[in-house]
Each structure stands twice: as structure tokens, then as C-alpha cells.
Amino acid sequence: MIDIHLIGIGTGNPDHLILAAIKAMNAADLILLPRKGEGKSDLIDLRRSICNAVLTGSTRVVEFDLPVRSATPPYIEAVNSWHDAIAATWAEQIATHLPSGGTLALLVWGDPSLYDSTLRIAERLSVNGMALRMHVVPGITSIQALTAAHAIPLNMLGAPVLITTGRRLREQGWPDAAETIVIMLDGTCAFQTLPPDGVSIWWGAYLGMPHETLISGVLADVGARIIEARATLRAQHGWIMDVYLMRKSDTRQAIGSTQTGRALCLNEWANPG
Known part of the structure; x- marks a missing residue:
């Protein structure tokens, strides 16, 4: 079993985290942080700062390179292909770092329900036949x-x-x-x-x-x-x-x-x- 917690982190300020988000981060076995390239290094720096500010236990933090979305139209087709690639990257990271199951946390800007595709990407996820259970922690939008x-x-x-x-x-x-x-x-x-x-x-x-x-x-x-x-x-x-x-x-x-x-x-x- 893989428990996946999609945690809304607001706009990157640790003060925006709700208590449930802090508890979920500390209860996770693994937090995955996406790198989006040098041009957006501030984004992962903010996620790192959040982890440094609130983690108190043994949660492992692993960084990975996020696939790049094609700039070639049509838009919907490009986004769907991108989401497939992200789901495959998640599956690879989970299989590597949680081969026997466990609890994964992903930090989502704002709230996972509002103009964010993390939930849609999670629906595509398959990890070596393991059962997946989704949990959402809301965040400030x-x-x-x-x-x-x-x-x-x-x-x-x-x-x-x-x-x-x-x-x-x-x-x-x-x-x-x-x-x-x-x-x-x-x-x-x-x-x-x-x-x-x-x-x-x-x-x-x-x-x-x-x-x-x-x-x-x-x-x-x-x-x-x-x-x-x-x-x-x-x-x-x-x-x-x-x-x-x-x-x-x-x-x-x-x-x-x-x-x-x-x-x-x-x-x-x-x-x-």
C-alpha cells in the first residue's frame, strides 16, 4: 500500500501551512520535491525552506527533475502527454525510494483542488501493482x-x-x-x-x-x-x-x-x- 498525501502549501510561505499539513509532512516516509530548472530555482528553494521549517522527524526528502511540457500545440494534447510523463516519473521515484510501500507526501502550490493538475496526474499513477490511497490536505489558495x-x-x-x-x-x-x-x-x-x-x-x-x-x-x-x-x-x-x-x-x-x-x-x- 502507498498512501499519497497531496498537501496544499499556499504560496510558499510556511506561515500559510495549516496544522494538518505540518502533521502530514512529519508523518510521511518520503517527500518528493520537483526541480523545474535553473530559471525556476526559487520554487524548489521555497519548498526546501518549508521542509526545513516544519520537519522534525526522520522524513526523507528527495529531489527529482520534473519533465518539461512541450510548447508545441495543441495545448490539451501537450498537457496530457506532460501529465503522463510526470506520473511515470513519480512512479519511478516511488519504486526506488518506497519499494515496500509507505507514505508519500507531495507539496502542491495553493490548494490541490484549484487550477492544479496534481490530482489528475495522481489518477494516472501505477506503481508495480501496489494499491494507492489518496489523501488531500487543503491549502491557502x-x-x-x-x-x-x-x-x-x-x-x-x-x-x-x-x-x-x-x-x-x-x-x-x-x-x-x-x-x-x-x-x-x-x-x-x-x-x-x-x-x-x-x-x-x-x-x-x-x-x-x-x-x-x-x-x-x-x-x-x-x-x-x-x-x-x-x-x-x-x-x-x-x-x-x-x-x-x-x-x-x-x-x-x-x-x-x-x-x-x-x-x-x-x-x-x-x-x-
Whole structure:
């Protein structure tokens, strides 16, 4: 039997871990940490810092190279092939490090249920005929981190919220009957394809990390600033994680401010107190 715990770790700040996540990490026989290349070395550094901050027992931590997704369209076919390759890599690591079974933990950005494919990849997993049992520990999502950082409610009074992707926003425009939308997985600043009048935006990158950056305001006023900031940050760090919320007919909460960074640094995360 292999017990697999998919643990939501929020945005990489150990303070975002719930107690159940810390318990599951310490109860695991093995934690697998994916390496995504030199350009994204910060991501594994954050995972290492989390392990250093919370592990107190004999849990083994093993790093492995994550397969690279093909950039060749069609998108869905490329993603499915990539997921197959990741599942095969997991199976190889499990067979090597847990040949007789045990408990595995995988650390998932945000929450495993929200725009993350770890659960779908886990469904493809097969390890030498061993039985697999899945457990999920929820984590703070980038949406929660965004609204907390900007100190705004996610929804207006009694109103719904729609969560979608940058690709869909770019191809289909503002969703019908939606007042508040949250955009994830947007590599092209799809908001610039919208008529900006009457729209407010709250944008955040590297939420919860030392170089957290926030911009908010009326879209017509701050859209260009977000595009410039995103390009600059991506060039500086080699990667970027960002998310944003937009709302129609509500400019009262758009504070138009920019904040960069937090007092907490990675060394403090790794060495609490």
C-alpha cells in the first residue's frame, strides 16, 4: 500500500501551512520535491525552506527533475502527454525510494483542488501493482492570498464570483452576467483586451513571498503599470506567479496603490524565531 498525501502549501510561505499539513509532512516516509530548472530555482528553494521549517522527524526528502511540457500545440494534447510523463516519473521515484510501500507526501502550490493538475496526474499513477490511497490536505489558495493582501472581500454582497483563465478571458471576453471575476494562469495580461471603463482590478504577484508585488486601481489607470511590472519582475526572477481580481461598477475600493515586498525573508522562514 502507498498512501499519497497531496498537501496544499499556499504560496510558499510556511506561515500559510495549516496544522494538518505540518502533521502530514512529519508523518510521511518520503517527500518528493520537483526541480523545474535553473530559471525556476526559487520554487524548489521555497519548498526546501518549508521542509526545513516544519520537519522534525526522520522524513526523507528527495529531489527529482520534473519533465518539461512541450510548447508545441495543441495545448490539451501537450498537457496530457506532460501529465503522463510526470506520473511515470513519480512512479519511478516511488519504486526506488518506497519499494515496500509507505507514505508519500507531495507539496502542491495553493490548494490541490484549484487550477492544479496534481490530482489528475495522481489518477494516472501505477506503481508495480501496489494499491494507492489518496489523501488531500487543503491549502491557502492564491485567491485567498490576493484578497487578504489587498484587504478586500472576494464577493460583493450576495453576489457570485466567477473564476476563469487568461486564455478564456482573451478568447471569450468578460463572462456574461459576471460582476466579479478572478483570472488565473494568465501569461499575456489578457485584461488588456477588455474595454477598461467601469472596471477595477486588484493584481498580485509572488503573493506571500519576500518580493510580493501588489497593484490595484481603475483598470484604465493601472493596466499599463501592471503589464510593465509583470514583465520587469519576470525578467528579474526568471518566472512569475500572479493572479488578479476584476470587478465591474465598483471603483470605490480601488485604492490605486502599489506595494512591494515583505519584511520576512527566506532565511527567517527557514529559521523561525
